[in-house]
Amino acid sequence: MLGRMGLGSEPVDLVVVGAGIVGLAHAAEGVRRGLRVAVVERDEFARGASVRNFGHGCVSGQAGAAFGYAKAARERWLELGRLAGFWAEPTGTVVAARSEEELAVLAEFAAAGAAPAELLDADGVRARVPLRAKTLLGGAWLPWDIRVDPREAVGALARWLASVGVTFHWRTAVTGLEPGVLRTSRGDLAAPAIVLATGHDLDWLFPELAERAGVRRCALQMLRVATPGPAARAPGDGERFGPGVLTGLSLLRYAGFAGCPSLPALRARFERERPDLLAVDMNLMFTQLPDGDLIIGDTHETAVTHLPFQAETVDDLVLAETADLLGVPAADLVVRERWRGYYASAPGREFLVAAPLPGARVVTVTTGIGMTTSHGLAAEVLADLIP
Ligand SMILES: Cc1cc2nc3c(=O)[nH]c(=O)nc-3n(C[C@H](O)[C@H](O)[C@H](O)COP(=O)(O)OP(=O)(O)OC[C@H]3O[C@@H](n4cnc5c(N)ncnc54)[C@H](O)[C@@H]3O)c2cc1C
Incomplete structure (x- = not known):
């Protein structure tokens, strides 16, 4: 009944x-x-x-079933953007490399050829995105990736x-x-x-x-900051970051890079030099909203149920790393919003x-x-x- x-x-x-x-x-x-x-x-x-x-369609960084879904989803996002009238663009991604190990992983990824990847020197990175990190060595351009404003x-x-x-x-x-x-x-x-x-x-x-x-919740701390640099006169007027920006920490995270022989050396370097970033499971990356603000993040903490209290020290670390990548003093980053996001997470x-x-x-x-x-x-x- x-x-x-x-x-x-x-x-x-x-x-x-x-x-x-x-x-x-x-x-x-x-x-x-x-x-x-x-x-x-x-x-x-x-x-x-x-x-x-982040609204980041990270097609190039996927492997296995996810890679197939991502390639199909890329076309659907672009089509639905046209039909439904929202912004969806094949912006690609720039991966910024600041260590020899990161460059080695990117070279191996490009050579494997599952997704197209163009290796860049530091000037090549700067020609695509206005990063001023003093430690920038080079990077890669991943043209298959897309972006939407979530x-x-x-x-x-x-x-x-x-x-x-x-x-x-x-x-x-x-x-x-x-x-x-x-x-x-x-x-x-x-x-x-x-x-x-x-x-x-x-x-x-x-x-x-x-x-x-084993499904649990993964909590991510996120911030929205004003784009630093020459002051924007109107929304969208400041420096433009068309592509999404990933870093060496992203290489540790996405399955598409997992087979690169230099990945263990990269992880070992982070373990040696930046255990603080691994402790909050950071994936340093950002994308730009249409008005020019940057969505920056992120960190990961997994639990079935999280306490509601968001540690300021974690946000400080994300801000400091973002400032370093952009090549500006952390004090120049004006925080406009903070939030926590949750997604489902399961082992394996x-x-x-x-x-x-x-x-x-x-x-x-x-x-x-x-x-x-x-x-x-x-x-x-x-x-x-x-x-
Ligand atoms: C901070 C953050 C950054 C991320 N960045 C990226 C990225 O750049 N690229 C990427 O590919 N992925 C990214 N992800 C992952 C991606 O956002 C998620 O995988 C995806 O949004 C999950 O979609 P969903 O529809 O399952 O979940 P949700 O968007 O959470 O939607 C689930 C919906 O179900 C509703 N619901 C739940 N229970 C019920 C019920 N009983 N009855 C009725 N309604 C119910 C909820 O209200 C909710 O609206 C990110 C995630 C987070 C949190």
Whole structure:
């Protein structure tokens, strides 16, 4: 016996839970396949990982299944940007190298050739991005990477999906499911096919699944700073960083660099010289918002439940490292915003796709690559769920 039916009078083929990028990617893929789609989201608008990130489509840094998803997702982001009218650009990435070990890893990555990479000397780096780090030795240009403004793109994508017929049930929490039916805080919703894209809150609905896979929350401290250098007269007027900027710490993180023979030597150098950066699991990187401000970060701390207190020392370290990379005094960095982002994290896997019931798929990106990969992942999940 079904409980009260109440939500949605129109029949749908697919119900997606969560309006973050994983959920919206499935909704967009559903539309592409001509399905009638509804999205159920507990908040008034998406405010999770998908709007708190760098908006960096790090295609070149992926390996395995993620690399395939990322290449497909790149094309979808650029297409959806045109359709939905949000900024999505093939900006590429510059990796700034400040040690011989970093240069060696980049040379090995370029030689392996999985993704195109052009090696740069210090002037070549500076020709692409205005970095003034005294320690800059060179770097690499990764042309396949893309960028979106996460604050704009996720909302714009939801609005565009609504305009092409997707039904959104905002401020509606999913509390459980049975075959073909979703239980929500506003009544039941008939759903022949269900995708649960609840991000790092997977354990609220599926505690045992989350525990079995070791899914925890990874917390990242992030800041928005005014771009230093010649004062901007108007927003967007200051120095431009078109490409995303990665550093040697990024090489330790992304799977695409994992096979480079010099990586252990690079890690050993950080362990020797900068254990403070490894202690907060820093991935020093930044991207620029359209108004010229920089999104800088990040650090990683994994737990099931985090204390809410954000250590100022961690922000200070991110600011000091960013200032060093930009080649400006840390005091010149004007902080405009600070926030914490959370994403799902699990040992030994980048994606968790599970079938808790027939006709339903739990889809969670379990490392920090959901913006890069979701559109490709969604195509594969729907091909299996609704052949
Ligand atoms: C600081 C930070 C920086 C990052 N940088 C990058 C980057 O540059 N590039 C990249 O590729 N990736 C990056 N990532 C990772 C990326 O942001 C995530 O992998 C991705 O956003 C996850 O998307 P999601 O839709 O699963 O999660 P979310 O965006 O968190 O969305 C989940 C949604 O589900 C909703 N929800 C949860 N439970 C329920 C329920 N029971 N009922 C209804 N709704 C529910 C939530 O309200 C939420 O809106 C970063 C992540 C962080 C935190």
